[in-house]
Amino acid sequence: MVCMTFSLRNRLCSAFLQVSACLLLCHASQAQVSYQNDVAPILENHCVKCHGEEKQKSGLRLDQRPLMLKGGDSGLPAVVPKKPEKSFLLEVVSDPDHEIAMPPKGDRLTKEHITTLSNWITEGADWPGQMDKKLEL
Known part of the structure; x- marks a missing residue:
């Protein structure tokens, strides 16, 4: 027994x-995607040199959430929280044959980078310290 x-x-x-x-x-x-740990390094290494505070190619800034949501000269928002399929940023980084594939020079984003961005957008594009900021006109 x-x-x-x-x-x-x-x-x-x-x-x-x-x-x-x-x-x-x-x-x-x-686990949720962290803006600080996961997304910011991708944007810093691949995007904000041309779409940041110092340069805004095509009128797009990716260093501030309100400006990212607004988008650039294309008239399309770069990011639509919870809707990766409507986020122009994902479109141009995912398709190497896109008319304005990004980044235009240097290394393309890896599949892991694109998945991270897509998951971040799906989760609502949380950006600590920027969630309450409104676009100043």
């Missing part, structure tokens, strides 16, 4: 640990 109880306890503990591990892995794979 003692051996059976011990064996049953081991099996239950093992099952509990396996379920817990699966839940932790599922939660980790669904």
Whole structure:
């Protein structure tokens, strides 16, 4: 009886640990994208040199959330929170054959970068310190 109880306890503990591990892995794979840790480095390394405070090619700035949401000379918002399919930024970085594929020179964004940007937009394009800022006209 003692051996059976011990064996049953081991099996239950093992099952509990396996379920817990699966839940932790599922939660980790669904972790939110961090603007500071994930998105900002992509924009800094690939975009803001031409679309930042010093230069605004095509009238687009990607260094401030309100200006990113407004978009540039194309008339299209660069980012539409929760709608990656309507976000012009994703369109031009994803398609190397696009008329204005970005970045035009140097290394293209990796699939991981594009996925990160897409997930960030899907999650609402959260940008700490910029969420309450409004476009100043």
